[in-house]
Amino acid sequence: MRRLLVALECVCALSVAAAQGMPLVPAPGTTVAARDYLAAAERVVDAAAQPAAPWNGPRSGPRAQAGRRVAIVAEDLRNGGIIGVVDGVLEAAKVIGWNVRIFDSGGTPDLRLKMLANALASGPDGLIIVGSDARALMSGLQPFAERDIPIVGWHVAAQAGPVPGTPVAMNVATDPLEVARVTALAAIVQSGGQAQVVIFTDSNFRIARSKADEMAAVVRACSGCTLLEVRDVAISRSQDLMPRTTRALLARFGERWTYALAVNDIYFDYAAPVLTQAGIPTTAMAMLSAGDGSESAFLRIRTGSFQTGTVAEPLNLHGWQLVDEMNRLFAGAGVTGYVFPVHLVTANNVAADGGDRLIYDPANGYRDVYRRIWQRP
Template sequence: MRGFLLALACGCVLSVATMQDLLPAPAPVAPVGGKDFLAQAKRVVDAATRPAAPWSGPRSGPRAQSGKRIAVVAEDLRNGGILGVVDGVLEAAKVVGWSVKIFDSGGAADLRLKMLANALASRPDGLIIAGGDAHALLPGLRPFAERSIPIVGWHVATQPGPVPGTPVAMNVSTDPLQVARVTALAAIVQSGGHAGVVIFTDNSFRIAQEKADTMAAVVRACSGCTLLEVRDVAISHSQHLMPGTTRALLAHYGSRWTCALAINDIYFDYAVPVLTQAGMSNAAMIMLSAGDGSESAFLRIRTGTFQTGTVADPLNQHGWQLVDEMNRLFAGEGVTGYVSPVHLVTADNLAADGGDRLLYDPNNGYRDIYRRIWHRP
């Protein structure tokens, strides 16, 4: 346990096994109660809410391989996380001297492979996938691999790093299991160990399933908490589905529903208006998201409108990392495998690390470090 807390505090990468020292895996377990459990949870949450740790990523690498053409295939640019990452890619690509063409699937399953085919037809030197599932996209990725076009992705698998069984050389992401655990622990702490929880997820994505399963396991491990339901809502249709879903959950659970957890902030964009229309006070429901740290989430946290936290990805930094990983592949080198530390944004720390601009942008100097790696002013 002590090693786990120290690792979180210093921003180190934790193995799944280390996390299990605190809480059980997503399997039936005996609930844990008492002040010791809450105290342990609070220490983990406090560590995750500290200001961004100093840069622990790469400091050396190949100079910029300029003049490259990059295709970016986005799962859905309406998703604030994906949009933030693409913005970071565009910012970094300008520094290294690359041209970028964006293909948006709009969250439509029938458009994903089509957008990959369109991207291939644009004759890119490299492919970046923003969102989606690398295994599900495999038929559309194989033609890139056959042409030796390097591929990197963001949130395209359940773990950071190379994606086995696919040509994706690097999945840039925070560790989703850490993200999920910190989110659920924060809900337990904020509720004083008495949360009535509904979890929103999208079972069409493996990463979403695993995050939801992990959050559910944490809630079940809290003896004073109740997992009311895990609700599968397609993230691409959340705008249309969440209002009715929220009304139905309110009608069914009433005052027992005191906490909403989600695998992405976007669910709350469409749930909050329903809660407001129902006359619910902000104090009656707490909302926390296991990603990604959208502008609307920051606004809700800032104003105290139901949402009390988001485990935000450093979206812009991840965009720069995608460009750096791709640059290494162009230079014939391996990827770094760097994983960003988990960071929980709350009202208490929102103003730091880019929060005044409604995003989590770590104040760790990553832009200057990457510029030095690439030999760019």
Template sequence: MLTAPVSAASVVATRDYLEEAKRVVEAATQPAAPWNGPRKGPHAQAGKYIAVVAEDLRNGGILGVVDGVLEAAKAIGWSVKIFDSGGTPNLRLKMLANGLASRPDGLIIVGGDARALLPGLQPFAERGIPIVGWHVAAQAGPVPGTPVAMNVSTDPLEVARVTALAAIAQSGGHAGAVVFTDTNFEVAQGKADAMAAVVRACGGCTLLEVRDVAISRNQELMPGTTRALLAHYGKRWTHALAINDIYFDYAAPVLTQAGISNAAMVMLSAGDGSESAFLRIRTGTFQIGTVAEPLNLHGWQLIDEMNRLLAREAVTGYVFPVHLVTADNIAADGGDRLIYDPANGYRDIYRRIWQRP
């Protein structure tokens, strides 16, 4: 069978795209830069109690942020109570109602989707209770159409772009990619769309499909999904991209059982930098990178944004730069503890802002 000749222009375009991918990845893997966030703000508002509603504490990203919230709350002198929705749709609004009944001074939502949670958030707004969240919308900052004053996050679309470009760079511009997402969440769908667009723009790459698998049902669904994809695509499937590391927790064992070599299947995640992801990267078990969120730092930022609202000041809108964790840089910035914890002194800076020891 005759094949169409590849034009010189196409070859140049592919080469340029690959070089751009390598430049972006190189920049994203640099050690954490000096702190470029806020340095001034209101002192600690005394004696506050904050309700924290978590989407699912089984998710390493959510758990890491909650740990940061607890650490920062202790530093600022506040009390906190955690309400866990367990990834169950019918528990989300119940946990918000329970949080409201506990009479908090503020509400932090960790995970979830602000617009989907709107019926449960409105009663807080009606009582003048400020709300901030983590990963509750497709973009960082205030969430339009909701009472969420600040969505703390890195830039989800840049996270997705770096993840997909890392796959292109690693493959030499020949990735056969499946993207895993959860369409129940706006931020997840935004990430998946961005990753898919980057793969499509790579002339030598193939986007095999975007697969919708609910995060809350990963343990149940991912083993069978992985086996089905292997059967369908065979060796054409070379790269797995996901909106969260948790997908790989349940895909990796299936790949091992199927006799797939670590070199034959490359995993990259657009968040969040879980302990299991760090372990896979360190041991070279399929996963070569995760665009890790500074989970603990984000917990501190949530408390700082809430403190500003309680002091009747504006939120900062601060967005932390994107960082890709790989085998080459995993030992830095908290990697020895299996987390991405930037060594930029953010704890001391926030304490100084709050005028706390």
């Protein structure tokens, strides 16, 4: 029973749950039935799956600081989430009037610092990091800070907002812990409280470790669920590692393994073909991802091919937000600290908010809002 109470405390921490106006934590000394816990989880999951709400982000700020040169250092342009954010930055940069150069680290630790050095040598006015761990890059970021070159990033730390102890003024992201909770709760709801779970993460990144820990905590708190294993697989090597990892897990757990949770959709790109080759019915295994919302994930959800959910990032919107945060720094203003709400994509809503284009692109007019802030046509 204590585990159920802990789970409900996790559920209550979600903003999507708070939006329902329903208290989810019982009064001290009362008991909680498993069905009550499941009902509370269903409310959270349903709230996260609603269409995009009207824009609740910034509506004012400095006008466009046109003519700036900005360098983007991307962790790995093979990653669909990173590509989506970079595309958003390029789209917004064209509107605001900036020149952008892209440097790809290719998911290789040795190249990260080299690409930062190359970016610095290009003489940028600002730096945008996409997908790398800010603290792991400190030696490469310090020369930018010494030259007063502002830095913002996407998914560069475990929390959204300024990154303490680094020169990164703003980490743009949805709340990673909320993303993780919604993902795990969706699996619990879909399974009727009986999910048998393997979690995939990448310990090279703090944000990935935090997501995996949170998903594991939610699964452990479900009295009828089982956390079979948390498997550490480097995202940059997922193409090589996931096929044999998936086969090994099937050999170990067999039919007991019914749910796969991951910190990124890319793991499923290489796990799903192995499941098909092994003759696993698409109804026997469900995959849910705590992040990104790649094109391949949308396709799997639309076709019912194993994946049943992804807590999709508004990648293009995040690209525009990165440009706006950088523009504020260029103008001598502070960052907004804005965090966009989480959104769960399932078969029931996959066609909405950009889903027909295989992306999550909220239909809330964010482009027009930013154009007005920047005073650009």
